[in-house]
Amino acid sequence: MKLEEIERICVLGAGTMGAGIAQTCSQAGYQVTMRDLTEEFVESGFERIRVPLERRVRRGKMAQEDVDEIISHIRGTTSLEEAVRGADFVIEAVFEEMGVKKEVYQEIDQLCPPEVVFASNTSSLSVTEMASATSRPDRFLGMHFFNPAPVMKLIELIKGSETSDETMALARDLSFRLGKEPVVVKESAGFVVNRLLVPMMNEAFNLLMEGVATAEDIDKAMKLGTNMPMGPFELADFTGLDVGLAVMEVLYEETGDPRFRPSPLLRQYVRAKRLGRKVGRGVYDYRGD
Numbered sequence: 001m002k003l004e005e006i007e008r009i010c011v012l013g014a015g016t017m018g019a020g021i022a023q024t025c026s027q028a029g030y031q032v033t034m035r036d037l038t039e040e041f042v043e044s045g046f047e048r049i050r051v052p053l054e055r056r057v058r059r060g061k062m063a064q065e066d067v068d069e070i071i072s073h074i075r076g077t078t079s080l081e082e083a084v085r086g087a088d089f090v091i092e093a094v095f096e097e098m099g100v101k102k103e104v105y106q107e108i109d110q111l112c113p114p115e116v117v118f119a120s121n122t123s124s125l126s127v128t129e130m131a132s133a134t135s136r137p138d139r140f141l142g143m144h145f146f147n148p149a150p151v152m153k154l155i156e157l158i159k160g161s162e163t164s165d166e167t168m169a170l171a172r173d174l175s176f177r178l179g180k181e182p183v184v185v186k187e188s189a190g191f192v193v194n195r196l197l198v199p200m201m202n203e204a205f206n207l208l209m210e211g212v213a214t215a216e217d218i219d220k221a222m223k224l225g226t227n228m229p230m231g232p233f234e235l236a237d238f239t240g241l242d243v244g245l246a247v248m249e250v251l252y253e254e255t256g257d258p259r260f261r262p263s264p265l266l267r268q269y270v271r272a273k274r275l276g277r278k279v280g281r282g283v284y285d286y287r288g289d
């Protein structure tokens, strides 16, 4: 498969990432199908796309016709068969569970012609293991987008043990077509960004637990001292404390390295359901906002 041959992209999952990836592909001129398990999930995927775009229209930054155009190239469906029919490239963004992902890959492997490349947006799971559920491990890679997908420039391209150079080249070309900047990463826990960023956030929880400084001062120190646009706790609240903890657990499990031990305070906050902005409370309280 060559970049010029790609016309239709299938996105599996219409959650935070799936919807953002579908929007990104549509904006780059592709025909997109977006599949989720129920009509409600598909519809909320469209809402995730529509609401921020319509906010831009209200602020005069975008024309309503452009929003309609983006939406019109995305077809929502609950049928897997319909989702992959005619697709030249599949990007999967379903739940971060190996069992769920393998099941999806086994099914689509039967439905898609052999030349179709499969890309997983996994944050932490083994691309090699997912690829082993298919008959095309050479045409399988990780394409790790960042949230929000339409805005964030980076895609980490993850090469599994069997991924071919042709597949990596195609994904690289596609990333540029989507207006992104790819970096190539060998399969390893946390890839590059999460391996560096999440342990830094984890260590901020250790500092807080030890009473070294207040949460506000830890955030202030990192923003003013390193020019980070958000402090580690603001970032943890934005991305979700549960997501951060899950990444630390994978890093710790895969490497056994004590540097990656999840902070007890981070774990305690997750147990207390202080998951961040999405529930109104994490390190900080947003319930009055």
Ligand SMILES: NC(=O)c1ccc[n+]([C@@H]2O[C@H](COP(=O)([O-])OP(=O)(O)OC[C@H]3O[C@@H](n4cnc5c(N)ncnc54)[C@H](O)[C@@H]3O)[C@@H](O)[C@H]2O)c1
Residues within 6 Å of the ligand: 012, 013, 014, 015, 016, 017, 018, 035, 036, 037, 041, 092, 093, 094, 095, 096, 097, 100, 104, 121, 122, 123, 124, 144, 145, 146, 147, 239
């Ligand atoms: N949230 C992030 O910041 C982020 C960033 C990069 C990568 N990721 C990865 O992206 C993937 C999706 O994460 P998310 O945050 O969008 O999760 P999410 O929970 O918001 O969305 C997942 C969606 O997948 C759907 N789904 C489950 N099984 C399905 C199936 N068989 N077919 C179609 N849809 C199915 C669910 O109904 C749900 O709507 C995960 O692998 C995650 O690790 C997440």
